[in-house]
Amino acid sequence: MSYLTAPESIKAVIYQLSSAQTLWLDTEVADYKNKPRLSLIQVLTTPNEIKSDHLYLFDVLDQPELTTLFIENIMANPAIEKVFHNANYDLKFLGKKQSKNVTCTLVMAKKIPYYLLPVPNYQLKTLATQLGDFTNIDKQEQSSDWGQRPLTEKQLEYAQMDVVYLAQIHQCLLKLQPLAAPDPTTEDLNKLATRYQEIAHQWKQLDSEITHIQDRLKQAMKTQHVDQTDSFKLSSSQRKTLKTTFAQLSEFVQTQNLELDFPLTLTQALQKQLGETIQQLPTQEENTTVWRLIPKAKDHNSESEFPPF
DNA sequence: GCAGGACCGCCAATTTGCCT
DNA sequence: AGGCAAATTGGCGGTCCTGC
Numbered sequence: 001m002s003y004l005t006a007p008e009s010i011k012a013v014i015y016q017l018s019s020a021q022t023l024w025l026d027t028e029v030a031d032y033k034n035k036p037r038l039s040l041i042q043v044l045t046t047p048n049e050i051k052s053d054h055l056y057l058f059d060v061l062d063q064p065e066l067t068t069l070f071i072e073n074i075m076a077n078p079a080i081e082k083v084f085h086n087a088n089y090d091l092k093f094l095g096k097k098q099s100k101n102v103t104c105t106l107v108m109a110k111k112i113p114y115y116l117l118p119v120p121n122y123q124l125k126t127l128a129t130q131l132g133d134f135t136n137i138d139k140q141e142q143s144s145d146w147g148q149r150p151l152t153e154k155q156l157e158y159a160q161m162d163v164v165y166l167a168q169i170h171q172c173l174l175k176l177q178p179l180a181a182p183d184p185t186t187e188d189l190n191k192l193a194t195r196y197q198e199i200a201h202q203w204k205q206l207d208s209e210i211t212h213i214q215d216r217l218k219q220a221m222k223t224q225h226v227d228q229t230d231s232f233k234l235s236s237s238q239r240k241t242l243k244t245t246f247a248q249l250s251e252f253v254q255t256q257n258l259e260l261d262f263p264l265t266l267t268q269a270l271q272k273q274l275g276e277t278i279q280q281l282p283t284q285e286e287n288t289t290v291w292r293l294i295p296k297a298k299d300h301n302s303e304s305e306f307p308p309f
Numbered sequence: 310g311c312a313g314g315a316c317c318g319c320c321a322a323t324t325t326g327c328c329t
Numbered sequence: 330a331g332g333c334a335a336a337t338t339g340g341c342g343g344t345c346c347t348g349c
């Protein structure tokens with residue numbers, strides 16, 4: 001790992017990185033509560049490598065010109081793929097608008113269906129533990145003082161591990177992606193249907209029990225006036241919906257000379273009410289195709305499972 | 310032709326969850 | 330703590346299908 005503080009060295013490495021293909025990046029921010037400012041930019045050039053020429057920590061505290069150089073040469077360069085976890089956050093400090101070719105592992109992870117990636121949450125730490133062979137990941141330094149200098153050994157350690165975890169997570173997610181988004185042309189229809197039938201029954205049972213329990217809990221907490229248990233909180237909210245009638249609205253728009261126009265769906269009920277006169281009304285037809293999956297009835301085992309009385 | 314149900318999408322308000 | 334995006338919640342309403 002190279003921890004760089006001298007502006008000249010940082011500049012040199014930024015230029016050197018300009019020809020990279022993919023970079024795994026993270027930032028640390030000082031004073032995030034009040035006046036957030038960038039403290040560190042961590043760069044990993046090769047997954048699973050923490051040698052000095054693969055992992056850099058740029059100390060950019062109060063050196064906006066270095067950050068700008070980084071944004072212009074790295075972030076804005078569409079030829080370099082930039083990988084972040086929760087890119088939205090880091091991009092606030094690294095040229096949100098100008099940035100090109102950014103990958104976010106948080107977004108990627110959320111696109112993987114739960115059954116393929118059963119994690120309680122999508123924090124970097126959680127994903128690193130689940131997807132990588134990391135244990136005892138220490139996140140304590142996350143909320144430490146990134147505005148102090150010198151930074152402690154622990155902080156530097158933490159800062160570099162973040163990009164290492166990131167790259168590891170990214171690699172795993174790339175492997176999971178084809179499973180999550182398979183090519184429809186090569187799907188095995190029989191295999192899919194079989195699997196569906198295998199789990200449909202269990203799913204119905206679980207799903208109905210879950211909603212049933214939810215409803216019962218809600219009802220019970222409401223009537224017993226319990227707003228909290230160890231596991232649940234009961235929340236309520238008021239909602240307000242403003243209503244008027246079509247006639248009143250139409251009249252109002254006319255008399256007030258308002259510019260108000262929008263498409264209105266003539267539902268079947270409305271069409272019926274309008275009757276033949278609908279012919280004289282300028283209308284627009286919109287055709288959409290709706291695709292549905294209809295399970296074919298397979299009666300043969302319903303009787304054995306649920307014999308009639 | 311109609312009632313009822315399954316299914317789906319929309320809406321407003323609220324909550325959650327990510328980062329430092 | 331705070332900003333932001335996305336998910337969730339619960340109600341409403343639309344369409345289609347089915348059984349009578």
